[in-house]
Amino acid sequence: MKIKISRTNVSPVRLNVEVKSQGKLGDRPVAFILPGGPGADHTPYLSYACLQGVADLVFHDPRGCGQSNKDNPAGYTLNTYIDDVESIRQALSLDKIIVIGKSYGSMCALGYALRYPDNVEKLVLSAGAPSYRFPDTAKRNLKRKGTPEQIKVCEKLWAGKFSNRDELLTYFQLTQPLYSVRVKQQKSPDLIYKSKQFSYEVLNEGFKNDFWHFDYEAQLPKVTCPTLILAGRHDWINDVSHAEFMAARIPYSRLHVFENASHAMEVDAAEEYFQTIADFITL
The missing domain is CATH 3.40.50.1820 (Alpha/Beta hydrolase fold, catalytic domain)
Known part of the structure; x- marks a missing residue:
């Protein structure tokens, strides 16, 4: 409805x-x-x-x-x-x-x-x-756990600067192993579907504004x-x-x-x- x-x-x-x-x-x-x-x-x-x-x-x-x-x-x-x-x-x-x-x-x-x-x-x-305060601990964890590729792609996340869904798909592909201890990094149909359903515009606004002062x-x-x-x-x-x-x-x-x-x-x-x-x- x-x-x-x-x-x-x-x-x-x-x-x-x-x-x-x-x-x-x-x-x-x-x-x-x-x-x-x-x-x-x-x-x-x-x-x-x-x-x-x-x-x-x-x-x-x-x-x-x-x-x-x-x-x-x-x-x-x-x-x-x-x-x-x-x-x-x-x-x-x-x-x-x-x-x-x-x-x-x-x-x-x-x-x-x-x-x-x-x-x-x-x-x-x-x-x-x-x-x-959560992005500060996230950045410290990323520095400790992340690969150079993961650290680099997260720069777009922190800045709220995804330009399109393809960039967001790349982010999901690279960071999947960080979000789950069971899911291996792979280009799966489920991941592609998720990126198509995900609004990068709304994501950008959160990281540009709310997440730095709420x-x-x-x-x-x-x-x-x-x-x-x-x-x-x-x-x-x-x-x-x-x-x-x-x-x-x-x-x-x-x-x-x-x-x-x-x-x-x-x-x-x-x-x-x-x-x-x-x-x-x-x-």
């Missing part, structure tokens, strides 16, 4: 939303799955459909991504993403929701829980970070809902230290570190990863 988002402070757009429910939406717990990137649509997150046994699921393509409308680049912000999630919740006439964010989606999920605390039943922060660290004690924090021990871009920092400051939180996983925990430790989330939802 397409949901029209029309607020006075942003351009009106239609967002692509996919609902997976058993019966009437809202009769069971409802979990929103927030894509990362920035620039990803919902399709790489369809593996989360295995959680349907414990909750109804709401997937969406953020503005500028997938089948949602494009927008002025000024609209591709963390704040807009957060408020778009709230607009979807309202459009679906839902009360409290479970918010599950992965990577950049985790940053948005944290921001949502802080801005709309009364609307969040539970919060899952996966492979995330609470502030602009900061939720001082507000972490204000997160009032039960929170599950997930991290891969070998995550290069959102270092495990950021998960530990959040777990030490969010009052009702628990931390689960996957010892044999990098950023892509849902690939490196799939069974344990999804079972941990399912158990948290059913508590």
Whole structure:
């Protein structure tokens, strides 16, 4: 379905939303799955459909991504993403929701829980970070773990200077081994598909702007809902230290570190990863 988002402070757009429910939406717990990137649509997150046994699921393509409308680049912000999630919740006439964010989606999920605390039943922060300090640890990890080619291609990432999807595909091809301890570097059909679905324009805006100044660290004690924090021990871009920092400051939180996983925990430790989330939802 397409949901029209029309607020006075942003351009009106239609967002692509996919609902997976058993019966009437809202009769069971409802979990929103927030894509990362920035620039990803919902399709790489369809593996989360295995959680349907414990909750109804709401997937969406953020503005500028997938089948949602494009927008002025000024609209591709963390704040807009957060408020778009709230607009979807309202459009679906839902009360409290479970918010599950992965990577950049985790940053948005944290921001949502802080801005709309009364609307969040539970919060899952996966492979995330609470502030602009994450690129500094990522750069240190890259210097330690990365090849010269990987270090060079990441210069475009830090600067938000991908010119087209081909450049983004090259980035994914070269850095795949950093994101997963299981996936070997290869030119796979799945990788090509991912790059075609990924919005390099939205990715660029994140690294040009939001990622250098957003900061939720001082507000972490204000997160009032039960929170599950997930991290891969070998995550290069959102270092495990950021998960530990959040777990030490969010009052009702628990931390689960996957010892044999990098950023892509849902690939490196799939069974344990999804079972941990399912158990948290059913508590």
